[in-house]
Structure formats: C-alpha cells, structure tokens
Amino acid sequence: MILTVRHATRYLYSAPMRGAVQSLRLFPSRFEGQSVRHWHVEVEGGIRGASFVDGAGDRIEGWSVRGPLNEVCVRVEGEVETHDLSGVLRGHREAVPAAAYLRPTPATQPDAALTALAEAAVADAKEPLARAHCLSLAVTEAIAYRPGATHAHTTAAESLGLGEGVCQDHAHALIAVANITGMPARYVSGYLFSDAQGVAHEAAHAWAEIWLDGLGWVGFDAANACCPDDRYIRLGSGRNAQEAAPIRGLALGQGSAEKLEVEVAVGAAQQ
Template structure:
C-alpha cells in the first residue's frame, strides 16, 4: 500500500517569545513492511540542528527558531510503501534490549483494577496468545471515545473511566503487559483507516509487546487488530510523552496554543 502523509503542527503564542528549540521524532524508519519513498520536514523560519539515531532505532532531529516569534508551523510531507507483516516488526535496526521496557512510568503505573485486568493472560503458556488476550481485554474494557481524556491521563485513570482514545488503550496495554513481565512500549505513527475502512484519527498510537521467537509485535486495542499495511510507524518510547513526535521549549512568557491537522491518503500505485 502506498500512503501519503501531510501532517501540520501550528504553534501560536499570545505574545512574542524569544525563541523555540524542538526535538523531532518525525521521520519513519525503513524496515521490512515499511519503506520510506520520500519524506520532508519544514519548520517556518527554522534552523536544522544535529541529528542522530537513538538506541530504539528512531531518527531524532533538533530544530531552533530565533525570535521574536508569535507563530511556528511544522509541516511533514512524505510517501511510504507498506505491506502487512501481521504486526511483527521485522528488520528494524535498534540496540536497546527488550528488558529495558519493563520499566514503569507515571503514565503506566499499576493499581488494583489494572492488576485485575492483567489476569486475562492467566492460563496461557503461549506468549503470543497471552499478548493477544491482554490486547482483547483492553479493547473490551475501554470504549473508543475521542475527547473524553486528556494528554496526561494515566492508564489507571482511563481504565476507571472506561473510555478514551488510542493513547489510553496503548498505556493500559503497556501497563498490564509489564505487570506480566512482558516488555512493552508505546508507538506513535499514522493510520489510513480503521478496520472497517471508515475514516479514523490519522495521527495514531498503539503498543508493541516483546514475544520470544518473534520479537516486537504491534497491538492496536483501539481497532482490535495488529498493525497492518494501513499503519505508518514513526517511533517508540516508554509512554506517550517519551515517544512524542515533537518535544520542545519556548523561551518567554507567551502562552502557547497548539493546532494539529493530519491527512493520510492512499496514493496511486
């Protein structure tokens, strides 16, 4: 499947700031199942800084904008060729050991309800089956409802609410997988459409769990599936904050307002 991405992030400030420094995880890697054909990032009045590939295999690029400035636009455009690998991440270059992803973060800390939910994996001697059971339990426990949770909602809070967005599904799955000693991490990316082919939030997130013999396998409880050719993988981290495509800081007292639009389309072959 050939997918095109147009991702625009616009920052506005109610008074000029002296400057902005950002770190971008906005360039997808090429691996089996995903090939980047072209990709471009533009930052209005921005100066590109150093870049490197982190231990998890993600490309990190720094940008700076000199002020005074009241608006910054980050635009990502590109084309990616994808194929379905049944959610298995194959040929992705990284050096971080899977056991590192057993570490909890504030967003994925356990409580009693999460421990109860993690019992869905009990009775399964097959690690892949256990991972599927956990993903299904999350999908059953949390209804997909955009706008019901916030960026800093934790896994425990989302489960208590019983509804949320893909970020919440991913955080809950990561929390209960780690509780079962299954390394798990958060993945940020794009989605062309949901399982029925209907329109969906194009900026998307899911989780990857480490399965012995297979490696990292993606699970998307929000859509009750494993990532397939409709998905573009950007990067990963311990949780949503760690895997954020854009991180940054503005120097000055101005209040920041954020507006994001993402379009993912199927291109002509």
C-alpha cells in the same frame, strides 16, 4: 500499499517569544514493513540542527527558530510504501534491550484494577503470542474509544477507571497489563490510514508493541482491535506517550499563552 502524509502542527503564542527549539521524531522507521519513497520535514523559518538515531532505532532531528515570533509551524509531507507483516517489527535495528521496557512510568503505573484485568485476561493462555492477543482484547473491551474523554496526562489506571479514552489510553493500558504479566512493552507513535470501511480513529495514531521471545517486537492496536498492517506508518517508540512524542520542544519567553493546532491527512496513492 503506498500511503501519503500531510501533517502540519502549529504553536500559536499570544505574545512574541524570544525563540524556540524543537526535537522532532517525525521520520518513518526503517524495517521490512515500510520503505520511504520521499519524506520532507521542515520547521518554517527554522534552522536545522543535529540529526541522529537513538538506541531504539528512531531518527531524531533538532531545530531552532529565532524570535521574536508568534508562531512555530512544523510541516511533514511524504510518501511511504508499506507491507503487512502481521504486526511483527522485522528488520528493525536497535540497541536498547527489551528488558528496559519492563519498568513502569507514571503513565503506565499498575494498580489493583489493571492487575486484575491482566491476570484474568491470561488465565487460560499459556503461549506468549496468545497471551499478548488476550491482553490486547481485554484492553479493547475495557476501554471504549471516546474522543475527548481523557487528556494528555491521563494515566492507564485513570482511563481504565473511566472505561473510555483514546488511542493513547489504550496503548498505556496495554503496556501496563503486559508489564504486569512479565512482558516488555512500549508505546509507538505513527499514522493510520482508514478507507471508507475503516473504524473511527485519529490519523495521527498510537499503539503498543510487546516483546515476544522468538518473534521480537509485535504491534497491537487495542484502540482498533487489530495488529498494525499496511495501513500503518511507524515513526518512533518510547516507554510512554511523552517519550515517543513526534514533537517535543520549548519556547523561550514569558507571559504568553500557547495554542496548538494540528492538521493530519493520510491517504492512499495509486499503486
């Protein structure tokens, strides 16, 4: 499938700021499941800085914007050809060992309820791939998709307690239950295209990957009860949403309120 992306993120400030710096993880991953036809990232009025590939294989680019400024706008436009690999991250080059993703973060810290969910889900499953699928299904059934039910800092334990959340919460919960059963897992950010038959989701999307011996990293989207296929564009990963955030930055100044506006459109181009 050939997918097109238009993504604009605006940070609006109530008073002029002295400047801003941005760290962008907005570049499609390089692996057998996707190839970039063209891709352009720009911070309006900004100065492009260093670009590098980190140990997880994600490209990161720095930008700075000189003030005074009342707005910072990050724009992405591109086209990616995708292939369905049944969620397997085949051909992705990275240096971080899978075991590094066994350590919990505040967002994925397990509690008694998550432990009980994990143990019940894999009670009758022995093979690693089957166990991963059981864990993903358990999270899907335990946390209903409900936009606005949670916020950016909601933890996996809190969303499970509420019984509802968004894709970020499903990913955090799946990471938590996978770690409980001894499987490394990580958070993935990206985009998701849905045609007229698709289920509700955010076009700027998130899911989890679980490390399985013999297969490597395999994606599981508990929010949509499936593995990533050719409707997905993978950007980057981390132990949680904060580490995998497509945009991280800092505005320099005081006494200003910040407002965030995001527009994302993912479409399918003619083959």
